[in-house]
Amino acid sequence: MKVDGISIISTACVLPETLSTAADAVTEGQLDVRDLPICSARAVTVTTEPSWELGLRACEETLKDAALDPAELNLFAYTEVHFSELSPWSSPHHIARRLGADHAVALGITQMSNGGAAAIQHCVTGLATEQRTRYALAASASDFTGLPFPRWASAPAMAYGDGAAAALLGRGTGAFRVAALVTAGNPRLEETFPPDHPFRLTTNRRTPAIGFADNAFAVRKTIATVVREALADAGLAEDDPRILAVYPPRLGTLVTRQSVTPALPEPLRAHVRLLGDDTGHLGAGDMLANLVDAESNPTLPTGAIALLITTGIGFTATCLVVEKTV
Known part of the structure; x- marks a missing residue:
C-alpha cells in the first residue's frame, strides 16, 4: 500500500524496571550455560503491572509528546498479549475511557506478534479512507508473567519480555512520513x-x-x-x-x-x-x-x-x- 499525506506524529515505549537476566535463567535451570553466547537477549523486562496499565501509560506518553488532547482522537487500535483473567473485558475501550478519548472508535486486534503492525495498518487505512478521522492511535502491550512455562523456555532462539508501546498517526507533518x-x-x-x-x-x-x-x-x-x-x-x-x-x-x-x-x-x-x-x-x-x-x-x-x-x-x-x- 502506497501511503501519501500520513505521518507518525509521536511515539513512546514503556518498559518495566525489573529484569530477568540470562544468567538468572541459567541459575534457575531454564537455560543451558552453553547457550549463553548465542542467547537472543542478555535480559528481558518483567512487569508487575497488568498489560493494560502498561498500554495506558504508553498511550499517555505518546499523546503528551504530541501535545494532543485525547478527546481529539478519532481511532484507537490496540493489541495485547496477556494471560490474566483480571484484565478488563475490553481493554481497548477501558484504555480509551481512562485516556479521555471520549469520541474514539476503539477496537482490539489479534494477529499474534504482528498485532502492532496490524494496529498501525488499521490506523493508516482509517486516515486514508475516512476524512473525519484526523488522529489515530496504535498501541500494544505484553505481559508474559502468566505463561504456563518459563519465559526463557524458547531461548537461546527467543525470550519473552513485557512492555508497551504506542504511535500517534495523523495528517500533515510528524516524526516520520x-x-x-x-x-x-x-x-x-x-x-x-x-x-x-x-x-x-x-x-x-x-x-x-x-x-x-x-x-x-x-x-x-x-x-x-x-x-x-x-x-x-x-x-x-x-x-x-x-x-x-x-x-x-x-x-x-x-x-x-x-x-x-x-x-x-x-x-x-x-x-x-x-x-x-x-x-x-x-x-x-x-x-x-x-x-x-x-x-x-x-x-x-x-x-x-x-x-x-x-x-x-x-x-x-x-x-x-x-x-x-x-
Missing part, C-alpha cells in the same frame, strides 16, 4: 508453525525457535514479499542511499540470521539493526518499540529512510517504510 505499508500472510503454516500451541504447557521443557527453523523457507519467502512490495510502493530502489536502517522483530540473532536477513535484498543486509538485547521479544510490540528507537536515534538524520519488519506466527509479516522528518 509514512511511505508504504505492506502485509502478507501464509495461513498454511498455522498447523505447523509453531509446532505446539505457543502458550500451552507441553511435555518439552524447551521449544526451540517455536517453528522458525522448520518453516524457514516459507518465512523468508513471505518476508521477502513484503519488503519487495513495500519498496516498490514507496518508489525506492533496494540500493537507495537514503535507506539507513532495517529493523527486524526482536527475535534474537539466530532467528534474524536464519529468517530475516536472507530475505532482504543484498544492499539492505548491512543496515539491519537488531534490538531487544535488554528487552527480549515484546510480543505484538516490536515494531512500535522499534519506531521509538528510530525516532530518537541520532544516527538516523532527517531524510533517512527506515524499514521496519515484523512477523507473527500463524503466519503473517509486515514491512513499514518511513522517512524521518525531524
Whole structure:
C-alpha cells in the first residue's frame, strides 16, 4: 500500500524496571550455560503491572509528546498479549475511557506478534479512507508473567519480555512520513508453525525457535514479499542511499540470521539493526518499540529512510517504510 499525506506524529515505549537476566535463567535451570553466547537477549523486562496499565501509560506518553488532547482522537487500535483473567473485558475501550478519548472508535486486534503492525495498518487505512478521522492511535502491550512455562523456555532462539508501546498517526507533518505499508500472510503454516500451541504447557521443557527453523523457507519467502512490495510502493530502489536502517522483530540473532536477513535484498543486509538485547521479544510490540528507537536515534538524520519488519506466527509479516522528518 502506497501511503501519501500520513505521518507518525509521536511515539513512546514503556518498559518495566525489573529484569530477568540470562544468567538468572541459567541459575534457575531454564537455560543451558552453553547457550549463553548465542542467547537472543542478555535480559528481558518483567512487569508487575497488568498489560493494560502498561498500554495506558504508553498511550499517555505518546499523546503528551504530541501535545494532543485525547478527546481529539478519532481511532484507537490496540493489541495485547496477556494471560490474566483480571484484565478488563475490553481493554481497548477501558484504555480509551481512562485516556479521555471520549469520541474514539476503539477496537482490539489479534494477529499474534504482528498485532502492532496490524494496529498501525488499521490506523493508516482509517486516515486514508475516512476524512473525519484526523488522529489515530496504535498501541500494544505484553505481559508474559502468566505463561504456563518459563519465559526463557524458547531461548537461546527467543525470550519473552513485557512492555508497551504506542504511535500517534495523523495528517500533515510528524516524526516520520509514512511511505508504504505492506502485509502478507501464509495461513498454511498455522498447523505447523509453531509446532505446539505457543502458550500451552507441553511435555518439552524447551521449544526451540517455536517453528522458525522448520518453516524457514516459507518465512523468508513471505518476508521477502513484503519488503519487495513495500519498496516498490514507496518508489525506492533496494540500493537507495537514503535507506539507513532495517529493523527486524526482536527475535534474537539466530532467528534474524536464519529468517530475516536472507530475505532482504543484498544492499539492505548491512543496515539491519537488531534490538531487544535488554528487552527480549515484546510480543505484538516490536515494531512500535522499534519506531521509538528510530525516532530518537541520532544516527538516523532527517531524510533517512527506515524499514521496519515484523512477523507473527500463524503466519503473517509486515514491512513499514518511513522517512524521518525531524
